[in-house]
Structures are given as C-alpha cells and as structure tokens.
Amino acid sequence: MEDTTSDMDVTLSPTLAAKEAELEDVETQLAHMSYGSRTPATWISKALDELHSQPKGHLDVGIVLIILDINDFSKACRVHAYNLFAHTRLRKACEKFALRPPHQGIENLLVLEGKDGIPVLVPRPLSYDITSASARSISYAETTRAIDEVQPGPNQGESWSRYYDIFLRIISGRDSKSIGISRDNLDVALRQITALVDIANAHHCDISMIAEKLMVTFHVYGGRLYTAVGQDPIRWCKLGMDLQDEPLYKEAFIHLVGAYDSIYGKTTELPSQHNILPLNVQGMIAAEARELKDKRMNIDLLLQSMSVLRTTKGKTAFVSHYDDDPAAYDLVNLFRDYMTDHIRHLRWDAPLVPTYLCSHTEGCNTVAGFYRLLSRGKHAYMRYEDVMKHWNMGLEGDDAETVKSTLKKLKETAKKYVQPLVVSHLQASGSEELHYLTCVKVEAEDYPWLAEGST
Structure with a gap:
C-alpha cells in the first residue's frame, strides 16, 4: 500500500519503525471509515464551532481544515486547497483521503503533529479522532534538522501552532501587516521568521515566495535591524542566506569577517560550535578574513x-x-x-x-x-x-x-x-x-545562492 507520508518530510518515529505494516493497516481502517460512512467527524465539528466563534478576519474559508493544537480547537483554521497545494508538497499525501464526501464543506483534514524537532502537517481522514485507541497509537517525528534556537521555550510565549498560523496566513496571500509577525520586538520577529523558514523547508515551500513579506516586516525596524545584526551576526547571516536577502546577508558577512579573530579565535578554521552556517559560507568567511589580514x-x-x-x-x-x-x-x-x-x-x-x-x-x-x-x-x-x-x-x-x-x-x-x-x-x-575593520567588500561570489546559480 502506498505510504501516506511518501511526499512529505515525515517519517515514522524510530521507536515505531518496526510497526510500519501495522500503521498502514490502521490508516486503511481510518480511511475506510470515512468513505460514505455515517461516522460523525467529531474533530471537524468541534473545530468549526470554535472557528466560527473567532473574530472576523481569522483563516476561516477554504475546504482544507487544519488543526494546529489537538488540545485547543480554537487554533484551527481553514485555507484554500490551491494555496496550500501550490506552495507545499502535501497534495499527493492528501489525495489518499480525497474520495469521500466532504463534511460541512471540509474536504481535507490536516493535523499538526510531532514532538521532537519541527512538527509537520499530517493528512488525516475526516473521521479521524484522537480519542480512538488506534489513533492514539500513531506517532510521527519530523526528519529535517531540529533547531534549538527556534524551539519555543516556556518564557517565549509562542508555540509551533502560532508559527504555523503565521505561515498559513502568508501562503494564503494575507497582507504583510496582518500575518502576525511582531512589528514592535525585533527579537520576537527574528525568532518567528527563523521558525517560518524552517517550516517552509520542512514542507518544501519556495523560500522566495515568503521572503518578500518577511523582509517587509524587518524593514519597519529601520536602523535597529542593522544594529541587531552586529550583535548576533552568525544567526542573521544564516537568516539572510535562507531568505536570499542581499542587504541582510552582506551586513552580517562584513561583521563576521571583520571580527573573525575575536569571534572565532585566532585560528585558520571556524570551530564546529558555530556550524549554524553551511560549510561553504564558513569557508567564504575564513577566506575573506585571511585576505583582510594579508592586506x-x-x-x-x-x-x-x-x-x-x-x-x-x-x-x-x-x-x-x-x-x-x-x-x-x-x-x-x-x-x-x-x-x-x-x-x-x-x-x-x-x-x-x-x-x-x-x-x-x-x-x-x-x-x-x-x-x-x-x-x-x-x-x-x-x-x-x-x-x-x-x-x-x-x-x-x-x-x-x-x-x-x-x-x-x-x-x-x-x-x-x-x-x-x-x-x-x-x-x-x-x-x-567598532574595534574591528568593516572594509570588506562583498562580491557576487560571496552570496552562496548567486555563486551556485552561476555554476
């Protein structure tokens, strides 16, 4: 039987790898229950009731229902299928459950699942109910890299469900002012946007599609943005690279080259604890630092x-x-x-x-x-x-x-x-x-996305 998650960055948790055949049987039963069945879609009903009580302007239209928190249906939202499928690779995974009658206008149900790393959206039958014993036995773990810097902590006041809500607003074409990224706290905005980049990567979403709206948010901070870059150039360099934003990447790159000795020590290689940056970017920084030292x-x-x-x-x-x-x-x-x-x-x-x-x-x-x-x-x-x-x-x-x-x-x-x-x-x-030089001139070959494209 075709694997439900074959076109997603989702695999079975390692602890359940030996039960793959059993899992497929469970999903087959769940899918069968939805085909013309009179089994009530309890999750959908509860979620729609909560959704209709939300303030106007929430994500409340579309045939795809997404439950972002199984313990809080008020965090559910509806999106248009063409927006979701055009910007992610979820279409094929959803097709497995697409032949049954819709329920209250809902044709696809996705649930945010995964406790380790970055949780992902998992397609489920319309009759899916977490209270069933068979459903409780299913566990998914996301396979892309986990980032401790983004994983929300108890004092950060935000969760992955919040980050996904912002992501869905972006791919639904919402105005940059209404997608929910902080326009008052730059640290919060950095955490949100970093999480959004990883969500986009986990679902194979084209970063350039979301980058423009994300950078519009950053631009409201004016000079404060570039001051923040100087205070944490490694993380901002990574984000500038992910968003393929030349001004942001350039600013961070100049800081990293100029402060190479004080950040990394007087060595010829970048130490492994700073491997948030790809090896090719680390190499560019080291090469520019050596060139500056020779000058x-x-x-x-x-x-x-x-x-x-x-x-x-x-x-x-x-x-x-x-x-x-x-x-x-x-x-x-x-x-x-x-x-x-x-x-x-x-x-x-x-x-x-x-x-x-x-x-x-x-x-x-x-x-x-x-x-x-x-x-x-x-x-x-x-x-x-x-x-x-x-x-x-x-x-x-x-x-x-x-x-x-x-x-x-x-x-x-x-x-x-x-x-x-x-x-x-x-x-x-x-x-x-500043105590270090900032005379580095960043050329086209120093931008990894331009250098790769030229070859």
Whole structure:
C-alpha cells in the first residue's frame, strides 16, 4: 500500500519503525471509515464551532481544515486547497483521503503533529479522532534538522501552532501587516521568521515566495535591524542566506569577517560550535578574513618602513643618513618605532607601555581604532609637542621646523596607506566605534545562492 507520508518530510518515529505494516493497516481502517460512512467527524465539528466563534478576519474559508493544537480547537483554521497545494508538497499525501464526501464543506483534514524537532502537517481522514485507541497509537517525528534556537521555550510565549498560523496566513496571500509577525520586538520577529523558514523547508515551500513579506516586516525596524545584526551576526547571516536577502546577508558577512579573530579565535578554521552556517559560507568567511589580514600585513610593512623625501637645491632624495638631516632621520626612526610597537601589540598581543608619545588611551589598542587614529592624522597622535620631548625641547630654528614639516609628511603618508582599511561598507551607524575593520567588500561570489546559480 502506498505510504501516506511518501511526499512529505515525515517519517515514522524510530521507536515505531518496526510497526510500519501495522500503521498502514490502521490508516486503511481510518480511511475506510470515512468513505460514505455515517461516522460523525467529531474533530471537524468541534473545530468549526470554535472557528466560527473567532473574530472576523481569522483563516476561516477554504475546504482544507487544519488543526494546529489537538488540545485547543480554537487554533484551527481553514485555507484554500490551491494555496496550500501550490506552495507545499502535501497534495499527493492528501489525495489518499480525497474520495469521500466532504463534511460541512471540509474536504481535507490536516493535523499538526510531532514532538521532537519541527512538527509537520499530517493528512488525516475526516473521521479521524484522537480519542480512538488506534489513533492514539500513531506517532510521527519530523526528519529535517531540529533547531534549538527556534524551539519555543516556556518564557517565549509562542508555540509551533502560532508559527504555523503565521505561515498559513502568508501562503494564503494575507497582507504583510496582518500575518502576525511582531512589528514592535525585533527579537520576537527574528525568532518567528527563523521558525517560518524552517517550516517552509520542512514542507518544501519556495523560500522566495515568503521572503518578500518577511523582509517587509524587518524593514519597519529601520536602523535597529542593522544594529541587531552586529550583535548576533552568525544567526542573521544564516537568516539572510535562507531568505536570499542581499542587504541582510552582506551586513552580517562584513561583521563576521571583520571580527573573525575575536569571534572565532585566532585560528585558520571556524570551530564546529558555530556550524549554524553551511560549510561553504564558513569557508567564504575564513577566506575573506585571511585576505583582510594579508592586506593589513602589507600596509603594516609600509608603515614600519616609511622614509621621508627632502628637497635640497632642486634635488629630491630620501633621508637615509644622519649626515643628510639628523633631526629628520631621528624623527623617522621615532615614527617607525611608534608603528612597530602598536602593530606588535595588535598582531601578537605584545604589551603596550605608555610613553610620552602615546598613553594608549585614544583607542589605538584595537585594530580598527589604530588605523582610524592614523587616518585622522594631524594632531590625533604623536603631537608635535610630545615629539619635541624626544630632544628635551633642545631643537631650535631650522631643526625645529624640519621636525614639524617632516612629521606632517609622515602622517600624510600614513593616512594614505591606511585609507583602504578605514572605509566601512556597513549600513548600520556607529561603525566608527567598532574595534574591528568593516572594509570588506562583498562580491557576487560571496552570496552562496548567486555563486551556485552561476555554476
């Protein structure tokens, strides 16, 4: 006999796998009871009575009755068959019970079942009644991945029946404002939308069909959305990928690359505890992080090997010897030491000791803070007065002017070197306060759905 659940992501619970033949016999009996039988469809009657008492605007039309909570028939709803079957793979599973007379306008009955992981909609005969001994012996377990992050807890105030109610409103064409996703609490909205993505995947629903309405909800949060992305980039990156939403995915991706060392540790691979993201996305993040680190190293080398050009009698040359210009040469070495001390700290956690040149209170002890400081130039670091203390203020006349002009040129050159690192491609405000770089430019090949499509 054909398996009722052959076209659904539903299998028998492992504890009942050995009773598969017995289960088919039970469902055959249940189906037989509905064919022209006068057996009352008690569930349908109770559910319809509750449904008719609901406020106007509930899902109360259509020939498909869906019971979302066997202990609370007020959570039942009716949907049009063409909406349900067009967006899921439930049609074939429902056809097994489609040849009997309808009951009170209902031709198909589906029940939300499953205790482990994500529960799914299971077709049942119209005469199905949970109070029957045979029906009680049937148990289903959903086979797609379980997500602890979405499984509602006692303090979350929502259940899978609520998530399914939202899902059914979406596929029924309801306006985005009336589908029930929170427009006031972003954390709740994230939990709801993450659950909806998993429900859609469990029923083979095209994500792009629901993504537009889901993202409309997110857009009402404005800048708060992108601030939240920075606080939990892993989960938002996964959701952006699932919804194939480029702005959302890009924002999270930039955070993950920039904060790679602080999030994942200074390793070359992402640790397994962060496997919420697919391996290919983890690889993209790791590759971009290595590329960013290489860019930093090249710029660091430039900062540590800087010289300065001097023009004398129409001829321009690098200051490379004390005899050329002792004050300028000494200043160049002082400038290089400043760069080297900070770079050693950022790269190898070498201690930063406060000196007359830097008290290390200006944010220079973080990666982004250091390069931002250099990009500001002028009096942001190595102030002229502090530099002059190196000579105990003993320089005068041309030597003092040489130090001032040379320091200015060194800072201008350093600013030019670090400029590519201080550019931010984030949508969120406040990127200038982050301790990591946000200069990553996300290309088409970094979007997994675009990269896969191109191949």
